[in-house]
Amino acid sequence: MGVKGLTSFVHDDCLNQVFDHIKLHNTLLLIDGFSFLHQVHFNHNIQCAFGGNYDQLADKLSAILRLMLKCHIKPIVVLDGGEDLDDRKFNTRLERIGKRQEQIVHLNQSTICSPSQQISEAQSIAKNILPIMAYKVLEDVLNELGIIYFPTIFEADYELVCLANRLDCPLLSLDSDFYVYDLKQGYISI
Secondary structure (H helix, E strand, O other), X not given: OOOOOHHHHHHHHOHHHHOOOOOOOOEEEEEEHHHHHHHHHXXXXXXXXXXXXXXXXXXXXXXXXXXXXXOOEEEEEEEOOOEOOOOOOHHHHHHHHHHHHHHHHHHHHHHHOOHXXXXXXXXXXXXXOOOOOHHHHHHHHHXXXXXXXXXXXXXXXXXXXXXXXXXXXXXXXOOOHHHHOOOOOOEEEO
């Protein structure tokens, strides 16, 4: 679930000093699947108003993964369950659920506005909400492309690190936890 503020700090203050620019090819790549899904959805401004634009999401996911395959990158995707055995992150999960509910309530209240303001405000709020079937879209794209993936029930950060080190490959995610782990082949921030 990350170290609050660390990613912003690294990206804003240390980007050119900490990161190496690489041309990734001819390698295995372990991908934090849900982090990847969220970043593709939000970085491409795919709207989820009126239920979600699943075709656009599938196209973007497919294009990125096909590009990886074209560069002889063999992705392996782990769909992190996000649950932890000892409930250490229960409050964080509750906080995220609360924020999502607030966004949805605000989205529903925006229907009271004038039609042009209504559309603009709905689009602004909706771009921060991941549509409920987005996870299924990711699984469908992975199946279509024959990419290995597997779900986990629990929080899988430590398992992702162990697996990346065991496979001797880099890890792709946007989770500041990975800045502090010892990854032999490195961490690639989305």
